[in-house]
Amino acid sequence: MKPFLFCSAAMAAMALQPISAIAQEERISGGNDLGITAPADAFPEEPGSDYFLANYTQYVAYLNLLEKQSDRIKLVNIGKTAEGRDQWMAIVSSPENLARLDEYRDIARRLAKADDLDADEAKALAAKGKAVVWIDAGLHATETVTTQSQIHVLYRLLSQNDPETLRELDDVIMLFPQDNPDGLELVADWYMRKAKPEEREFGSLPRLYQKYVGHDNNRDSFMSQMPETENANRVMFREWFPQIIFNQHQTGPAGMVVFVPPFRDPFNYNYNPLVMTTLSEVGSTMHSRLVSEDKPGSGMRSVAPYSTWHNGMFRSIAYFHNAVGLLTEIIGGPTPERIPLVPETQLARNDEPMPIAPQEWHLKDSLEYQWFLNRAVLDYASRNRERLLLNIYKMGATNIAKGAKDSWTITPKDVDALEAAAGDAPPPPEDGINPWRARDRVASSLYSELQKPENRDPRGYIIPSGQADMPTVTAFINALIKNGVDVEQATNAFSVEGKNYPAGSYVVKTGQAYRPHVLDMFEPQDHPHDVEYPGGPPKAPYDITGYTLAFQMGIGFDRILEGFDGPFTAVADLVEPPAGKIAGTASAGWLVPHTTNNSFILTNRLQKAGVPVSWVMQPVEAAGREFQAGAIWVPASSKAQAIMAASTAELGVDAFGVSAAPAAETLSLKRPRIGLIDKYGGNMPSGWTRWLLEQYEFPFSVVYPQELDKGNLNNKYDVLIFADGTVPGDEDSLYRAPREGEQPDPKDIPAQYRGWLGEITQSKTVPAIAQFTQSGGTLITVGSANRLAELVGAPVEAALYKQDGNQRKMLDRREFFIPGSLVTARVDNTQPLAFGMPQQVDLFFANSQSFKAKGNGATPVSWFDNATPLHSGWALGQDKLKDTVAVFDTNLGAGKIFMMGPEVTQRAQPYATFKFLFNGMLYGPATAKK
Template sequence: MNRSILFTALFLSTLLTAQNIQSPSEFLGYELGTQFTRHYEVVDYYEYLAEVADDRVQLTEYGQTNERRPLLLAYVSSANNISNLESIREEHLKSTNGESNASKAIVWLSYNVHGNESVSTEASMQTIYELLTSKSNYLENTIVIMDPCINPDGRDRYSNWYNQYKNAPHQVDPNSKEHHEGWWNGRSNHYMFDLNRDWAWLTQVESQQRIKFYNKWMPHVHVDFHEQGVNDPYYFAPAAEPYHEVITKFQIDFQKTIGKNHAKYFDANGWFYFTKERFDLFYPSYGDTYPTYNGAIGMTYEQGGSGRAGLGVITRNGDTLTLKDRIAHHQTTGLSTVEVAANNVDKLNSEFKKFYQTKNYKYKSYVLNGDKDKINALANLLSHHEIEFGKGTNGTVKGFNYKTNSQGSLKMNENSLVVSTNQKKSTMVKVLFEPNAKLSDSLTYDITAWSLPYAYGLDAIASTTEISNTNFETPSEQNSKLSKNTYAFVTDWSSMNDARFLGDLLKERIKVRTSYSPFTLEGNSFKRGSLIITAADNQNHKDFIGTLQKVVQNNSTIRLTNVNTGFVDSGKDFGSSYIQMIKPPKIAVLSGKPTSTYRFGEIWHFFEQQLHYPLTVLDSDYFNRVDLDEYDTLILPGGWYGSFFKEDQLKKLKEWVRNGGNLIAMGGAIKAIDGEKGFNIKIKKTEKDSTETDPMPHENWQRESIKNAITGAIFKVRVDNTHPLAYGYNQEYFTLKLGNDSYDYLENGNAVYLETNTKPVSGFAGSEAQKKIGKSLIFGAESYGSGNVVYMVDNPLFRGFWENGKLFLANALFMLN
């Protein structure tokens, strides 16, 4: 067969294939871009493609959301590649060991991580259609992995809202209701978490399930499709500074290669775009940085639009931005990305292999000591990321001491956790564990500190020497069968595992006491906050021992100590007023405006997925009609309260606290009840510098303003661990501070506070901000009548990953009397 005949045959084959596959518009029954497609319809289209083009599309359900929507991956390539998909994957992964002869490019395209940035899922359907038809030549040497919707719960929340409120036909006037999504918006997932900031922390089920498949493939290129403000043009790579120092020259250069290819298509269409601004590569938990730190070319693409845009909206320039426009832009960059990868297969494979060569990082090992539950929690996170670790041996390790922020030493033992950079995931280890990430530019898009030893509250040494270790096994405590003749059972209070155990006991109506004083008994020492479960308190429980045994079995890390008397060797006896009964609290949280969706979501997720304790959600729309006497505890999440609490509402709130209520105000909620409005906490006053200065050039304004900013920095603060709010903690705590809000010390009840040294141990804090936060409160509580008011200036639940802060909230719920 001559070349002309062969070409004609291939052309006819492609044409027939294209004719046999329905486009998204044909399949859905409406022109793509004229409606928002519901998630089940998107799933239907991908399942249809996997059926009619089963030789070139393989569909996998990799999990489900909290609301039971399926999470999908579509593998798209040539028929030959799909038939050899597993062998291609295995050969590709050999690159991480330097042994591969891989000859394919792996491109992963992730769509709709933010639910109301809804265009990308629509674009994904057109993109896969084009790859199977007009652009099928890209697939000869490329495997394209497509996640059509990372956040189905958020997407359906938005699309259902929009379909409910839009005009018919849609209204392009930006003042119309269809362009003003409400508080419960579609950006986040079920628990109001931002999935684009959860790649490293894996607090959400979507992230936990996705990372298993990401680690199975480790793509060469990963794209995270987004939307930004209505009036913004398109953003694509290369990214803005700062770049983390671990990012390679090739990764930076290849971003430019891809960006130039995009620009070629955008220029031809007269579309506007920008690069190298706003979206940097530093914080490790994004959909661009996490893949980058795992060897990929990780990129964010941002289309103007988001939830404000709807099906069409008039922009500031008087143009009309339509959903069809937005689809075309995302489809163009998606196909352009695959095209560049297909044209650079050898380079991508060779550089990916090079990325996984042994690195000469300064610190060769990280050694961590501390509470066994916190060690196990960190080990669990590392396992999800397939980061290798081991347990230590007896000896002393020298290096950078995280606690003192200087050179020091640490005694290592078989309970120590050892993480080496001499492993496949060495770059991730460096990024997640380094004491203070090098910041090339203080103007960043997110927090600048996240070091895991601080986040998990562990003593740690970063050593320039590789430390030998052995296999790490997560131990479970072995409790013998509980005896009915035991006077009491005692256990520690030092971690979220203990808080979960207490919550489970209270739900089973088992009475529990706590000690406000340390004590020793029968050769064992117990700290403040230790839990005491006596037989006498539970004599009327119908199955005390059986129920307690069941709760212990469900909390395998709990170790109960049997004691035969309440007569202590030192401290206070079990009948003392220092040994108080823990009342099972009935807890409510405020939702809706004026709270932050993120801050509310962190609390909601904390109760349902971490503490496993019931929580009532009270919406701001009807909050004033709620009888607060039905609740023992009310939590006010961070937010922007303004004048939300009117004078009569504040009076009602104060009366409720005075009568025994426990009010927990977090972050911005404190301003709504401060000394001028309700309670005794006072905003810290700082004197302004009266020194006259010359007028500042306008172009310097942004850079000068960061002197007053704290962009997610870690500070070493003092802890009064004799206060019930701080039970289970040492005398020092490392807090993640997200802004410069500061409050004076309370007259009494300063459980955690910042002293005069305001230099962060990690991350960026402006010079003026540091002056403002000196001698200020972090966490505190004041008695008010028969109740308490708890102030949490910093956020102990931030994004669900600051593990060492969570017990403070548990203390606020259970330990304050």
């Protein structure tokens, strides 16, 4: 039957129908009186239809058509994606607002930054300005509801003339970006590749739906390394400053349709509480809108694990920028499914106000929910336009004021200290108020325990120039700038609190609107002790608990507790590292310190050109300075001269010319042939590692299990890297099992991907890897992949377990639980695997394994030397790490196995531990016995 067109009045009426009525219609959107092409007339099939997905190419074509037809939309290209596509954002508002976008953007900026306004000026601007709302789609590309629904949301906003739509267009500037264009194109094309609709699926997708990191594109926000994240953060925190950031996902809780905020605890103590109270308002408005439209099945708080702790996600980074961050998780997809009967979801309660009956569910049903969720957010923003604008100013102004005076951030450790100070002292008199609570009260005078002078928040941070790895310092500064943080740089040398600092040092003051984000990047996280019930096991956090970026990147900085100033100038935009210098006359060659991560780029460029490169194995004095063990030695030649001249300045790497070769022992490096292990469907840690290898210009190939199983690996590779999650877990659960999806039948996928199928097995793969290593190959295992190192015979075993008869068992969570935190370890930087590193480093530890030697041939490189290594995050039983080894250098036959229990390349954030991997790729092949 040919779908019929609705008039605009019928369209509005349809929007109010219950789901059963909508399901009877073949169309989601009808005609209109404004000449706007409906989605059904612009795509091969209407987006939202069963067994159909529109791809990004089709979506962009529709956007361009809409822009030609409507004066309510303006398209903006916000940058390139990882695969080189243009990332488009639709700005929707009234024609009058679109004509004055620069003015309204400036108002939003001034109110959000709050640094050049008083309260009266802010109130006047809020009255004049427009609310700005970000509503995105497609971040996780297999969550197809969001991408298909955005098409209809845009159409309805451009084609409807009802009073609510017109009011929202007048009061709100709406930003509609596509977060992951590459993923949308890949997933939609993959789904549509089969001619028979009932055979379509995207569960067998061959690779990650973001080129490098897949699902982790929603964990990159504070680091902002993927291009799509950088584009989004620039719009949100440097250009448009939305007061509401709505990040849409799926899938919903079992037996329900959609999760909508508010969220469960824990509450991150760094951000302004007005963010959370406003978030609860908006979330309640969304639930109420669904209920009023007869859309049952929404839930909040306890129905899902989502909290507001971690700073790395699109919606959660909003909190640290004084914006309301919304997350919805909805069911649905192009393939029809059923809402199952889950008994506990059938009883109405505060967190599930309107249960839904089990039923068949279609994508267009989810799209109707999405419309009303979007509608609720826009209606809230419209009705609260002035208050949203004024509140973001108030939060920014409050943060600025806090940074200019003594202030304290109360953390769980502070509360523990207060309780300890109270001790067994009797409670204060009941004073007639809530006498039954008297046992829980302590003397008010003990409040001073929470405001000890030494525990004040810093007024700012000084990052001295001249650090051993200034390019990494620059990367840290740029991560802050990408997130809208105000950074200053010293134009001259200066002194603060009796300490001298050189010109070029960076200054980050906490007296700024984005103070919560600043504190979160410099201060240790102190995650609450969150348990399932009193005395029970710890409740798994949503994502990680400790991630302080300054710690992960090994940045040297000083916390300044008093107000300070100096010859500082604002840093206007992203910065380049200080240019490297070549000092002295290189009649014999050059020595390059090993301390800079970028020295590996220089090494790789030299080796690619055939220039010999060596490491000096002991500390040496030359060129008027001392070099730590591992200094890079480059003999003089015309080819070397050209590369040194071109690369040192660009990379921020200093080189020192010498008139004689070093007298100490040197290790001659070879250009390694590197194999990075991946698997069908893609592995995110492997993807992050691939991105790192590309950034640092290492030569490598991606290797899949079928190739490993063929053996003779030494003919093609010198190094094999197994990232976390690339090796199946063990039956004792001492090594985390990766998330495994079912692999497709080879005949169901294109021939080009069939060689990617397969799994690492104990029967075939392990012997091939053992032979590779014993014959001189280098095996690098990270995180859970260290199970492979044990299987091939490394003289090392797991240390974190309990013995149950003849069987090793994982420790109970009550005994040991470190869910993604930073722990401090000792480092022997005289060992080649740790050349260039300091003697102490923060490691990212996510319920990882630590190790102990088993026989000869294992050299500890990094280990835990005390019972309290936690530096940022949450840890139970951390004392069990004491005297265990985090990183081992082991021998096996003629080869090497480098075991790295913690994830030393975790999401490409811990720059301070990259050298473990980088050194291993060069050191192992250089020492292989022939």
